[in-house]
Amino acid sequence: xRKIEIVQGILDANxxxxxxxxxxxxxxxxxxxxxxxxxxxxxxSFILRTIEELSADTRxxxxxxxxxxxxxxxxxxxxxxxxxxxxxxxxxxxCALVADMIQVALERLPMSDLDLVLIENVGNLLCPSEFDLGxxxxxxxxxTPEGHDKxxxxxxIFSQADAVIINKADLLPYVDFDMxxxxxxxxxxxxxxxxxxxxxxxxxxxxxxxxxxxSQHPAR
Amino acid sequence: xRKIEIVQGILDANxxxxxxxxxxxxxxxxxxxxxxxxxxxxxxSFILRTIEELSADTRxxxxxxxxxxxxxxxxxxxxxxxxxxxxxxxxxxxCALVADMIQVALERLPMSDLDLVLIENVGNLLCPSEFDLGxxxxxxxxxTPEGHDKxxxxxxIFSQADAVIINKADLLPYVDFDMxxxxxxxxxxxxxxxxxxxxxxxxxxxxxxxxxxxSQHPAR
Numbered sequence: 001x002r003k004i005e006i007v008q009g010i011l012d013a014n015x016x017x018x019x020x021x022x023x024x025x026x027x028x029x030x031x032x033x034x035x036x037x038x039x040x041x042x043x044x045s046f047i048l049r050t051i052e053e054l055s056a057d058t059r060x061x062x063x064x065x066x067x068x069x070x071x072x073x074x075x076x077x078x079x080x081x082x083x084x085x086x087x088x089x090x091x092x093x094x095c096a097l098v099a100d101m102i103q104v105a106l107e108r109l110p111m112s113d114l115d116l117v118l119i120e121n122v123g124n125l126l127c128p129s130e131f132d133l134g135x136x137x138x139x140x141x142x143x144t145p146e147g148h149d150k151x152x153x154x155x156x157i158f159s160q161a162d163a164v165i166i167n168k169a170d171l172l173p174y175v176d177f178d179m180x181x182x183x184x185x186x187x188x189x190x191x192x193x194x195x196x197x198x199x200x201x202x203x204x205x206x207x208x209x210x211x212x213x214x215s216q217h218p219a220r
Numbered sequence: 221x222r223k224i225e226i227v228q229g230i231l232d233a234n235x236x237x238x239x240x241x242x243x244x245x246x247x248x249x250x251x252x253x254x255x256x257x258x259x260x261x262x263x264x265s266f267i268l269r270t271i272e273e274l275s276a277d278t279r280x281x282x283x284x285x286x287x288x289x290x291x292x293x294x295x296x297x298x299x300x301x302x303x304x305x306x307x308x309x310x311x312x313x314x315c316a317l318v319a320d321m322i323q324v325a326l327e328r329l330p331m332s333d334l335d336l337v338l339i340e341n342v343g344n345l346l347c348p349s350e351f352d353l354g355x356x357x358x359x360x361x362x363x364t365p366e367g368h369d370k371x372x373x374x375x376x377i378f379s380q381a382d383a384v385i386i387n388k389a390d391l392l393p394y395v396d397f398d399m400x401x402x403x404x405x406x407x408x409x410x411x412x413x414x415x416x417x418x419x420x421x422x423x424x425x426x427x428x429x430x431x432x433x434x435s436q437h438p439a440r
Contacts, residue, residue, distance in 0.1 A: 038259040039345050039374060040366025067346060069372045095315060095346040123373065124346055125259050126287060126315040145365040145388060146260025152289045153343065154259060168365060174394055176421075201396075 010093070014131050017099035021106060021134025028111045030061075031217040032119065034097075034133050036157060037141035038150075039123035042167040044072045045200035046141055047118050051079045053210040054116070061114040063105045065097040065122050072120060080118075084108045088122060096127035099134055116217065125154035137216060143168040145175045148182035151189060159189040162216075163196060165209065170199040230313070234351050237319035241326060241354025248331045250281075251437040252339065254317075254353050256377060257361035258370075259343035262387040264292045265420035266361055267338050271299045273430040274336070281334040283325045285317040285342050292340060300338075304328045308342060316347035319354055336437065345374040357436060363388040365395045368402035371409060379409040382436075383416060385429065390419040 025032045037043050051060050062080040064073040066087060073085040084105040088094040091101075097119065109117065119135060121128045140161040142150055145168060151158045158164065164186055166179070179197065186193055194212060198205025245252045257263050271280050282300040284293040286307060293305040304325040308314040311321075317339065329337065339355060341348045360381040362370055365388060371378045378384065384406055386399070399417065406413055414432060418425025 038343070039370055040258060040363070066373055068375060071369055071372055095344075122346070123258070124315075124344060126342070126344055127347070143260070143365060145363060145391065149291055150259055152291055153286055155288060171365065171391065171394055174391055 011130065014099045017103055018132040018134040021099055021102050022136070023134075024106050024111065025117065025134065025136065028114065030111060030114050030117055031137070031213075032117045032133075032135040033137045033139055033213070034119045034121060034128075034135035035139045035141065036121045036125070036128045037123060037143075038125050038146060041123075041141045041143040041146065042200050043120045043123070043141060044075055046165060046167060047076060047120060048079060049200045049203065049206050050118065050210060050213070051076070053206060054213075055079065058115045059113055061109045061111075061117045063097075063102065063109075063117060063119045065101070065120055067094055067122060081114060082109050093127065093131070095122060095124050096131050097121050097133055098131045102133045116213075125150070125157050129154075129157040129160060137162045139163045139165060141165040141167050142182070144171050144177040147176065148178045148185070151182065151185035155189050158186050158193075161186075161190060161193050163194045163209070163212065166195060166197040167200055169197045169204060170202050231350065234319045237323055238352040238354040241319055241322050242356070243354075244326050244331065245337065245354065245356065248334065250331060250334050250337055251357070251433075252337045252353075252355040253357045253359055253433070254339045254341060254348075254355035255359045255361065256341045256345070256348045257343065257363075258345050258366060261343075261361045261363040261366065262420050263340045263343070263361060264295055266385060266387060267296060267340060268299060269420045269423065269426050270338065270430060270433070271296070273426060274433075275299065278335045279333055281329045281331075281337045283317075283322065283329075283337060283339045285321070285340055287314055287342060301334060302329050313347065313351070315342060315344050316351050317341050317353055318351045322353045336433075345370070345377050349377040349380060357382045359383045359385060361385040361387050362402070364391050364397040367396065368398045368405070371402065371405035375409050378406050378413075381406075381410060381413050383414045383429070383432065386415060386417040387420055389417045389424060390422050 061082045196209040279301045281302045416429040
């Protein structure tokens with residue numbers, strides 16, 4: 001029981017910090033997006049495509065979360081206005097970003113010069129669903145080779161999503177992915193979600209996603 | 221600090237239970253394999269292919285771990301000699317199987333009638349690496365659409381693997397996956413690992429894996 005009490009304490013503290021982060025984003029009129037997926041679903045490619053489409057008129061910061069390594073931050077570095085890398089290894093919760101880590105990242109980002117912050121969470125469909133970061137939007141990326149049954153197995157993260165990206169649409173001819181079945185499973189968990197089938201490789205469908213993202217700013 | 225001490229206590233208790241599980245497997249001359257991967261890499265398809273190749277002369281039990289749902293256990297049910305489903309939702313560690321869960325599963329499996337137990341862990345490249353289950357072999361599955369940089373980002377699980385399966389080899393013409401780069405990254409973490417590129421969809425490469433698996437039993 002002691003461990004469960006402590007975990008609850010951590011979640012309460014996280015919520016308070018997340019609220020503070022949200023106030024920072026709001027005070028700078030900056031939209032914050034928490035991007036979550038399984039390993040290899042394409043979070044970094046998705047961020048690169050989003051920057052490519054928006055960078056002409058939007059100043060974008062990126063917070064890169066990973067247990068170890070800086071490979072994603074290096075890929076993004078030349079394209080974003082600012083990047084902060086967070087490595088979670090050795091932290092009490094290493095399998096997800098938590099609000100404390102975002103608080104530290106916000107101190108390092110030039111918040112007055114940013115319109116949008118994209119947060120790449122750790123590759124994991126479980127732990128990240130437990131921690132509010134203070135973001136405005138939660139985006140979950142699935143990829144077609146993962147199969148259409150993922151919402152049945154990882155329901156919490158899909159139930160929280162504002163948008164679900166179905167990446168690697170270019171592989172649809174070669175994999176067993178039933179789009180209708182997938183969307184029905186997600187809708188059963190989450191009636192308000194918006195879907196964006198797209199391919200970060202070919203660029204197909206990216207415009208629809210970016211148009212929607214623009215429509216979310218600065219609504220809150 | 222309190223939380224870290226408690227986590228250490230949990231890991232010590234897990235190790236003791238894992239040792240007990242290993243004694244149960246050994247006393248029945250039964251090989252136990254812990255199968256780990258990201259969501260959607262193909263653990264269940266891999267188990268089904270392995271059963272297909274071995275079931276003529278090998279009695280196989282399966283322990284299916286998932287946070288929620290029984291979809292995988294249902295797929296495996298008609299092919300294995302025995303199946304036990306474990307749902308980790310609500311348990312203190314819900315993002316991985318732990319030794320306690322395997323101990324319970326072993327009480328439900330007809331251990332005297334089994335030669336091999338395949339354990340499908342929760343889809344996650346992080347948490348499962350923390351918990352010894354009492355298995356003899358750790359198998360990590362990666363899939364080609366995930367990309368070849370996964371060992372850099374999830375090094376612990378690759379460093380522990382006895383075998384690394386590179387699944388979805390049939391998609392190699394359509395994805396950016398550098399096999400040589402991937403193998404080099406894993407070898408830098410783990411010199412003793414054996415690789416099996418294969419496709420659970422086409423069956424290509426499955427024989428090599430199964431031949432190796434046979435060679436591991438009952439060596440210990």
